[in-house]
Amino acid sequence: MLQDLKTLVDIESPSTDLAAISRVMNVVEGWAxxxxxxxxxxxxxxxxxxxGVQDGQKYLLVLAHVDTVWPHGTLKHMPWxxxxxxLYGPGTYDMKAGIVGVFHALRSFGKVWPAGGIKLxxxxxxxxxxxxxxxxxxxxARQARVVLVxxxxxxxxxxLKTGRKGTGQYTLTFTGIASHAGNKPAEGAxxxxxxxxxxxALQALARPEAGTTISVGKIAGGTxxxxxxxxxxxxxxxxxxxxxxxxxxxxxxxxxxxxxxxxKVKVQGGLNRPPFEQTxxxxxxxxxxxxxxxxxxxxLGHEVVGGGSDGNFTAPLAPTLxxxxxxxDGAHASHEHVRLDRWPAHVQLLTRLLQEV
Ligand SMILES: [Zn+2]
Numbered sequence: 001m002l003q004d005l006k007t008l009v010d011i012e013s014p015s016t017d018l019a020a021i022s023r024v025m026n027v028v029e030g031w032a033x034x035x036x037x038x039x040x041x042x043x044x045x046x047x048x049x050x051x052g053v054q055d056g057q058k059y060l061l062v063l064a065h066v067d068t069v070w071p072h073g074t075l076k077h078m079p080w081x082x083x084x085x086x087l088y089g090p091g092t093y094d095m096k097a098g099i100v101g102v103f104h105a106l107r108s109f110g111k112v113w114p115a116g117g118i119k120l121x122x123x124x125x126x127x128x129x130x131x132x133x134x135x136x137x138x139x140x141a142r143q144a145r146v147v148l149v150x151x152x153x154x155x156x157x158x159x160l161k162t163g164r165k166g167t168g169q170y171t172l173t174f175t176g177i178a179s180h181a182g183n184k185p186a187e188g189a190x191x192x193x194x195x196x197x198x199x200x201a202l203q204a205l206a207r208p209e210a211g212t213t214i215s216v217g218k219i220a221g222g223t224x225x226x227x228x229x230x231x232x233x234x235x236x237x238x239x240x241x242x243x244x245x246x247x248x249x250x251x252x253x254x255x256x257x258x259x260x261x262x263x264k265v266k267v268q269g270g271l272n273r274p275p276f277e278q279t280x281x282x283x284x285x286x287x288x289x290x291x292x293x294x295x296x297x298x299x300l301g302h303e304v305v306g307g308g309s310d311g312n313f314t315a316p317l318a319p320t321l322x323x324x325x326x327x328x329d330g331a332h333a334s335h336e337h338v339r340l341d342r343w344p345a346h347v348q349l350l351t352r353l354l355q356e357v
Contacts, residue, residue, distance in 0.1 A: 001100050001343065002087070004031075008066070008096040009080055009089045015067040018045055021124045024066040028122055031103045036111050037120075044132025045124035048140070051106060052113025059116045060357060061144035061318070063137065063310045064099045065126035069332050078334055086328070088337040097338045098150030098325025105351035116145065118354060126310055129169075129272045134313055141314035146285060146357055149311040149322040150350070152331065154303050158342065160289060161323035162282050163304035164312055165211060166246055166275035168238035170253055172198060174221070176263040178230035188228025192221045194258035194265065195232040202236060205252045211241030212249065213306070238271075239306050246271045273312035278304060281319030285357065289321065292352045296345055307331075324350050 013024045025047050029039050032049040040048045053059045068091035070078075080089040102120065121140055123133035130137065141147055153159055174195045179188030199216045206214040214236060221232025236253075240246045254267055286302045293300035302323075311322040326343045330336035 001104055001347070004100045004103065005087070005092065005097055005338075006080060008099065009091055010075075012070065012072050012075060013067055013091065014069070014071050015125050015128045017072070018124070020072070021045060021067055025122060025124065028066065028099060032120065035106055042136050044136070046133040046136045047122045048136070049120040049122070050117060051109075051120070052117035053119050054117060057116045058143055058145045059119045060114070060354065061140055061147045061314070062102055062118060062120045063123070063147060063149045063314065064102060064120065065095065065123040065310065066099065067124055067127050068094070068096075069127050082340070085339060085341050086337040087340050088335070090336060092338045093152050093326060093328035093336050094331040095151050095325045097328070097343065098152060101324075101326060101343070101347040101350055102150055104347050105354050108351050109355075114355065119144070123310060130310055130313070133310070137310050137313050138317065141317040144314070144318040147311065147314040147318050147320040148324050148350070148353060148357075149309055149320065150325040151309045151311070151322055152325040153323040153327050153346070154305060155329040155331065157301065158293070158298060158327060159301040159303045159323065160286060160321060161305050161311070162286050162302040162321065163278035164276040164308050164322065165239040165241055165306045166243070166271055166312065167273045167308040168240070168246065168249070168269065168271040170236045170238065170267060170269040171233060172236065173233040173266040173268070174198070174231070174258070174263055175266070176230045176260070177228070178223070179228040181226045181228050185228060189260050189262035190228050191232035191263055192229045194260060194263040195219065195221060195234055197259055198256060198265070199234065201256055202253060205249050207245070210245055211239070212245045213239045214249070240271075241275055241304075242277070243275060246275070273308040274316065276308070276312040276315040276320065276322070279315065279319065282315065282321060285319050285321040288357060289349060289353055292356070293349055296348055298345055300349070324353070
């Protein structure tokens, strides 16, 4: 498993570099072909790999992604590094180890696939919201009996993910009127003042007790200290546990008006991933996994988490269980790592789930 993981990690694959993504995809597709899979490149770069999938029959769907949040050159200052318990490196935990785990599980089948077969979809752009893969993922989920997502378990634990918040991003652009801040301040309409009002008003739409959180994460505006600013914009992150909360926030964002009516406001964006609401189907899958883990000698919990994944797209369409990759910590952070002492047990768990579900 370490050798396979090193092969994937050595090929840096930021979401925006299609050529780099394709190099990792080719390695993964080679592993699939070695197992006799039929593989296909779908428009946008998603790869589909079919293990004994038969026309018209429902299959087991596995979701993975090869892109990472790390730019080229990251390996120089964040190299592959192992100690007794941990293996560090960009994209290890999120989620190249998850892909390696799937293939080690699949190799145990001896090319004899369960009824209906197993379909593996590998996305090139999960980290940027799955713009090209979403349609393929939803289409595949409509024919799936169940969906297993090999994103990592909850950080620093064995816990699987049985629900995820929905995620949204908005960009608000404010256009006011520029003017000399000393000579003619009243003729100006400040885009920064309007944006400042909006930051406070829109963040106040958050309702943490209902699972709704809102954070303006980026802002820029103005041209010079002595000019009333005509331009400002900000980007805002929204997380919701239910669709009705997403709608409430969306109305609030679109309905907001600045104190100075001369400032124009343009709203772009919205809900990107719907909430992955915990369903009886998902909990039943978790119960199955928990029993297998107990048999293997470890306790398996589950949680609803704030971050989204491609599981958010499939959860409304088929029972989805997420977090079946490798335990570890530090997703999107410089201490990203896989727990070597826990990883093999989770691959055994995934293997048995693929066999028994
Ligand atoms: Zn991921």
